[in-house]
Amino acid sequence: MRGRRQSCHYGSAVPEDQLADDIRFRRGRLSLPEHVRSPWWELTRRLLMALGILVGTVLIVYLDRKGYRDSNGDGISLVDAIYYTTVTLSTTGYGDIAPASDFARLVNALVVTPARIGFLVLLIGTTLEVLATRGREQIRTARWRKNMSHHVVIIGYGTKGRSAVETLLNNGKDREHIVVVDPSAAALQDAHSDGLAVVTGDATRREVLRRAGVAEADHVIITTNRDDTNVLTALTVRQLNPDSWIVAAVREEENVALMKQSGANSVITSADAVGRLLGLSSLSPTLGTVMEDLLTYGEGLEVAERELLVTEVGKQPQQLPDQVIAVVRDERVFRYFDPVVTQLARGDRLVVVRPAKELPWAPRPGTHDEDFASED
The missing domain is CATH 3.30.70.1450 (Regulator of K+ conductance, C-terminal domain)
Known part of the structure; x- marks a missing residue:
C-alpha cells in the first residue's frame, strides 16, 4: 500500500514546533468552539503582569529610598525596598517602613496605591477566572457528550474534510452534530472558526475516537492525506462502532479493496476521480462543464x-x-x-x-x- 506525504493538516507527523502550547495541553481532549485561549496560558500571562507590577514598584521605592525611613530612623536598602513593596501591595502593612518626604507620600498616593489595587485585582481575578473558565468548559463538554448521538465525525480537516462539512451543512446538517478529529493547530483554528467541535489528536488511537463519540456516531468520514492512516483509522472506527456508515478517501486505486476490508462502506478514490474529470474535460469540454456543474453545490x-x-x-x-x-x-x-x-x-x-x-x-x-x- 502506498501513501504519499503531503503538506496537509493530517497525514505525516506534525512537527512539534508548529503546535501551539494550548494544543499540547489539549491533545486528545474535546475542544468546543468559541474557546479563545488555554486558562493556564491566561494564568501565566497574569502572573507575569503581577510580577511586573511588583518589580516596577520596587524600582520606584528604591530610586526614592531617601524619602523613606524605617522604625530606627535609617534609610532603606534594596532588600528593604523589596520588603516594603511586598507588604504594601499585599495590604499587610506592618508600618516599620514608611514614606517620610512629601514626594514619597505623593508617589505612594498616586502610583503605589493604584498598583496595589491592580495587583490584587490580577491575583483574585485570575483565580476566579481560571476556576470559572475550567468549570464552564467542563459543563459545556459534559452537556455536549450527553446530547451528542447520531452525529457525523470528520477525521482530517484539510481540503477534503472542509468540503465534506460544507456539503453536510448545505444539505441541512446542524453544526452541533458534526465533530472534527485532527492533530494540528491549524485544523483546530479553522474548525473553531467554522463553529465546529474538535478533538485534537491522532484518530488511529481508540481514546481519541472515544472522545469524539465515534461509538454513537451514525456516519464517519475519513479524509486524512495518507492511505495507510485511513486504513488504520477505519479499522479502529469499526472496532468501536460496528454499525456506523464509514466513508473514506484513498489516493491510490489499488488501496480501495484494502480500505473496504478494513470496514469502510464507501471508498472514494481522489486521485483517479480527478484524473477522470481531467480526461473528460480534455475529450469533451462540454461534458467536463456538466460534470463540474454537478459537483458544484x-x-x-x-x-x-x-x-x-x-x-x-x-x-x-x-x-x-x-x-x-x-x-x-x-x-x-x-x-x-x-x-x-x-x-x-x-x-x-x-x-x-x-x-x-x-x-x-x-x-x-x-x-x-x-x-x-x-x-x-
Missing part, C-alpha cells in the same frame, strides 16, 4: 437522493418529473434502465438530478405534503 444542477412518493408507485423511472439516474432498492443501487426497477415499488429511494434552486433532499415543489411511499 448551489449552482445549476444537483445530484440528490429522495424518498419515493405514494403517487409514484408503479411508475417507470423515466415517467417522473425528476431526472432519475438510479434507484435504491433493498440497499442495492440499480441504474434507472435496469429491468429490476422497471416499475417503482414501495420503499424505493431515488437518485435524481434536479435544479439547484430546489431543496436537494426534498420532493419536488407541490408534493411536499404527500406521504412517502415507504410510510403506511
Whole structure:
C-alpha cells in the first residue's frame, strides 16, 4: 500500500514546533468552539503582569529610598525596598517602613496605591477566572457528550474534510452534530472558526475516537492525506462502532479493496476521480462543464437522493418529473434502465438530478405534503 506525504493538516507527523502550547495541553481532549485561549496560558500571562507590577514598584521605592525611613530612623536598602513593596501591595502593612518626604507620600498616593489595587485585582481575578473558565468548559463538554448521538465525525480537516462539512451543512446538517478529529493547530483554528467541535489528536488511537463519540456516531468520514492512516483509522472506527456508515478517501486505486476490508462502506478514490474529470474535460469540454456543474453545490444542477412518493408507485423511472439516474432498492443501487426497477415499488429511494434552486433532499415543489411511499 502506498501513501504519499503531503503538506496537509493530517497525514505525516506534525512537527512539534508548529503546535501551539494550548494544543499540547489539549491533545486528545474535546475542544468546543468559541474557546479563545488555554486558562493556564491566561494564568501565566497574569502572573507575569503581577510580577511586573511588583518589580516596577520596587524600582520606584528604591530610586526614592531617601524619602523613606524605617522604625530606627535609617534609610532603606534594596532588600528593604523589596520588603516594603511586598507588604504594601499585599495590604499587610506592618508600618516599620514608611514614606517620610512629601514626594514619597505623593508617589505612594498616586502610583503605589493604584498598583496595589491592580495587583490584587490580577491575583483574585485570575483565580476566579481560571476556576470559572475550567468549570464552564467542563459543563459545556459534559452537556455536549450527553446530547451528542447520531452525529457525523470528520477525521482530517484539510481540503477534503472542509468540503465534506460544507456539503453536510448545505444539505441541512446542524453544526452541533458534526465533530472534527485532527492533530494540528491549524485544523483546530479553522474548525473553531467554522463553529465546529474538535478533538485534537491522532484518530488511529481508540481514546481519541472515544472522545469524539465515534461509538454513537451514525456516519464517519475519513479524509486524512495518507492511505495507510485511513486504513488504520477505519479499522479502529469499526472496532468501536460496528454499525456506523464509514466513508473514506484513498489516493491510490489499488488501496480501495484494502480500505473496504478494513470496514469502510464507501471508498472514494481522489486521485483517479480527478484524473477522470481531467480526461473528460480534455475529450469533451462540454461534458467536463456538466460534470463540474454537478459537483458544484448551489449552482445549476444537483445530484440528490429522495424518498419515493405514494403517487409514484408503479411508475417507470423515466415517467417522473425528476431526472432519475438510479434507484435504491433493498440497499442495492440499480441504474434507472435496469429491468429490476422497471416499475417503482414501495420503499424505493431515488437518485435524481434536479435544479439547484430546489431543496436537494426534498420532493419536488407541490408534493411536499404527500406521504412517502415507504410510510403506511
